[in-house]
């Protein structure tokens with residue numbers, strides 16, 4: 001996926017900087033995974049070194065094409081090797097920056113997943129950053145800037161990338177994967193503003209799991225013990241599957257709350273199940289739905305934590321509690337918000 005989606009303000013700011021040729025010595029590009037930070041950085045790097053300037057907005061000249069193809073002598077991309085970026089790689093950047101640009105105006109190094117720079121590599125990099133040679137630019141691209149030393153962060157100009165709108169992500173799915181508009185909206189909503197995440201979810205396994213879960217959730221709490229155990233075992237197979245399944249269930253409960261409390265159909269994610277959601281929402285009190293939602297949040301944070309947790313047991317307990325919470329009508333009915341919100 002080489003298409004930049006959204007981030008108009010950042011693109012305009014960087015384009016102005018490139019045209020004036022006034023970049024900072026070091027940049028820190030931050031924001032969620034899969035929203036296009038590196039694509040934007042590469043576009044900026046092309047604009048900085050493009051001999052055509054504003055006349056080559058698509059980056060099609062030979063210089064731009066060589067930068068895109070990682071085949072330009074003044075542009076180096078550093079990536080983690082075996083899960084980290086080591087001191088040797090940081091020293092390599094120092095060496096690379098010893099020489100002035102050979103062809104372009106700027107000699108540039110981009111470090112992808114910069115949070116994987118280990119501590120000694122960051123310290124080595126600091127030496128380069130403390131006395132930045134002229135005509136050199138360093139880019140650090142990361143979704144986890146808090147893992148970088150404060151001294152590294154403070155030497156960079158930070159560019160914060162916001163999440164993309166669901167509509168923008170959906171549009172990408174429709175354009176490049178020919179996903180139908182209804183389905184692309186669901187996948188984009190589940191992906192939380194990340195194109196990469198939406199593309200990951202666009203597969204038959206995710207669709208099958210979603211169908212199976214929604215079928216079970218559509219029956220409220222009316223679901224047999226054997227089926228619960230089968231469902232739980234299937235979703236606990238690996239962390240990604242468990243996480244996806246819990247998010248699907250969360251979206252379902254959020255939808256029920258939207259219909260039940262806010263009467264806002266446009267906020268419903270699972271638009272393909274709108275009529276079922278409307279029928280079901282009357283059956284539950286907001287308190288039941290919130291309690292069930294909290295169960296999912298707790299299980300998600302448990303399985304995502306560093307603790308060596310038994311995932312299957314956690315999802316067993318989650319489904320059993322959900323079933324118990326949703327099986328019978330809430331005796332206290334709608335008298336909920338008085339208790340929850342003092």
Ligand SMILES: [Zn+2]
Pocket residue numbers: 046050051052053056059060061062063064065
């Ligand atoms: Zn160009």
